Amino acid sequence: xxxxxxxxxxxxxxxxxxxxxxxxxxxxxxxxxxxxxxxxxxxxxxxxxxxxxxxxxxxxxxxxxxxxxxxxxxxxxxxxxxxxxxxxxxxxxxxxxxxxxxxxxxxxxxxxxxxxxxxxxxxxxxxxxxxxxxxxxxxxxxxxxxxxxxxxxxxxxxxxxxxxxxxxxxxxxxxxxxxxxxxxxxxxxxxxxxxxxxxxxxxxxxxxxxxxxxxxxxxxxxxxxxxxxxxxxxxxxxxxxxxxxxxxxxxxxxxxxxxxxxxxxxxxxxxxxxxxxxxxxxxxxxxxxxxxxxxxxxxxxxxxxxxxxxxxxxxxxxxxxxxxxxxxxxxxxxxxxxxxxxxxxxxxxxxxxxxxxxxxxxxxxxxxxxxxxxxxxx
DNA sequence: TCCAATGATTATGC
DNA sequence: GCATAATCATTGGA
Numbered sequence: 001x002x003x004x005x006x007x008x009x010x011x012x013x014x015x016x017x018x019x020x021x022x023x024x025x026x027x028x029x030x031x032x033x034x035x036x037x038x039x040x041x042x043x044x045x046x047x048x049x050x051x052x053x054x055x056x057x058x059x060x061x062x063x064x065x066x067x068x069x070x071x072x073x074x075x076x077x078x079x080x081x082x083x084x085x086x087x088x089x090x091x092x093x094x095x096x097x098x099x100x101x102x103x104x105x106x107x108x109x110x111x112x113x114x115x116x117x118x119x120x121x122x123x124x125x126x127x128x129x130x131x132x133x134x135x136x137x138x139x140x141x142x143x144x145x146x147x148x149x150x151x152x153x154x155x156x157x158x159x160x161x162x163x164x165x166x167x168x169x170x171x172x173x174x175x176x177x178x179x180x181x182x183x184x185x186x187x188x189x190x191x192x193x194x195x196x197x198x199x200x201x202x203x204x205x206x207x208x209x210x211x212x213x214x215x216x217x218x219x220x221x222x223x224x225x226x227x228x229x230x231x232x233x234x235x236x237x238x239x240x241x242x243x244x245x246x247x248x249x250x251x252x253x254x255x256x257x258x259x260x261x262x263x264x265x266x267x268x269x270x271x272x273x274x275x276x277x278x279x280x281x282x283x284x285x286x287x288x289x290x291x292x293x294x295x296x297x298x299x300x301x302x303x304x305x306x307x308x309x310x311x312x313x314x315x316x317x318x319x320x321x322x323x324x325x326x327x328x329x330x331x332x333x334x335x336x337x338x339x340x341x342x343x344x345x346x347x348x349x350x351x352x353x354x355x356x357x358x359x360x361x362x363x364x365x366x367x368x369x370x371x372x373x374x375x376x377x378x
Numbered sequence: 379t380c381c382a383a384t385g386a387t388t389a390t391g392c
Numbered sequence: 393g394c395a396t397a398a399t400c401a402t403t404g405g406a
Contacts, residue, residue, distance in 0.1 A: 222385045222402050230384095245395090266394090267386060274396065275384085 030057060053174065065176035089194070092201040099208045101143045139208065146204045153200060157193040161186055225268075229258035233265070237272050244273055 033048060055061075096102040168182045225233070236254060237244050246254060251265045258265070 224384065224403060264385080268384090270395070270397095271385070274398090278397095 089198050142207050161189050232257050
């Protein structure tokens with residue numbers, strides 16, 4: 001207050017022509033009128049206001065008040081400092097961009113869907129294209145809603161800012177409002193609207209996350225590999241029976257051939273090894289008195305029809321597994337002995353796989369395209 | 379509807 | 393980090 005009075009007096013002492021004035025009493029009166037104006041009735045205040053605006057001191061007083069306000073604004077701004085860039089809104093922006101919601105429209109959604117598919121550990125095959133397109137469609141929907149809302153928000157923000165600016169400019173005729181003050185007000189408005197924008201972005205992110213998790217859940221559902229893929233995997237397994245551990249390169253190759261992921265190839269081989277071994281184990285303990293039946297079963301398996309084989313499901317499974325060994329070793333009926341059958345290649349007496357010769361040392365089964373690998377393990 | 383087959387997940391060990 | 397073993401959960405044929 002002291003500062004204000006000092007400034008007012010300083011200005012009051014200097015007239016329009018630069019000469020020192022002695023009418024500080026007038027200014028005191030004006031100030032007094034300003035201070036008491038709120039206590040007066042509206043009509044009375046209007047009359048006073050009109051009188052004040054017509055007063056010859058008005059321009060000088062106005063500039064003084066502007067100067068005081070300017071100083072106050074500057075001190076407030078100095079205390080507040082500029083806000084650091086909002087990390088959260090940046091995170092949201094990055095996420096929306098990565099998910100294909102914001103940014104270039106073309107391919108965004110499908111890229112995100114593909115990423116989701118990879119993250120789920122499932123290949124992008126023909127069987128899941130329906131889910132894929134469903135995901136894309138929903139993501140596009142989210143994208144459209146987001147952009148519509150964002151547009152609305154921007155329009156509202158712009159309209160409101162313009163409105164407030166006009167209002168302040170209008171008011172600046174009757175009360176001291178500097179350009180900087182208007183600018184500051186605009187900043188405040190933008191800050192307020194930015195929190196609304198953040199809510200919109202947050203909601204969009206949540207929607208995308210929900211959509212994505214549903215998409216991933218759907219993909220987690222087990223799907224049987226197609227016949228061709230199973231054949232390729234089986235072929236590799238039985239042709240590398242002495243060491244059924246495909247290298248990373250081999251896994252990649254198999255994954256590509258079967259249109260599945262490397263993880264799925266690894267899963268498949270993990271399951272295959274253990275189930276194969278398990279079946280071999282139970283086959284080994286199988287009563288030798290049944291060997292004749294088993295032998296007949298195997299013979300029938302080598303033909304086109306084995307449906308009629310009167311074997312229990314478990315035995316048939318074992319037979320199926322053994323058939324691959326037989327095919328691989330080239331032993332069919334001739335020379336087929338218990339030793340051959342129950343000492344499958346690659347498995348040592350402890351149930352572990354023997355140290356492998358190089359995979360290439362094992363010959364591949366010579367099966368026709370119509371042959372079926374259908375052991376219990378896979 | 380049952381149940382074997384099978385892909386995926388989890389716990390454990392090395 | 394990978395392999396194994398057990399288990400879960402779903403599929404698909406009879």
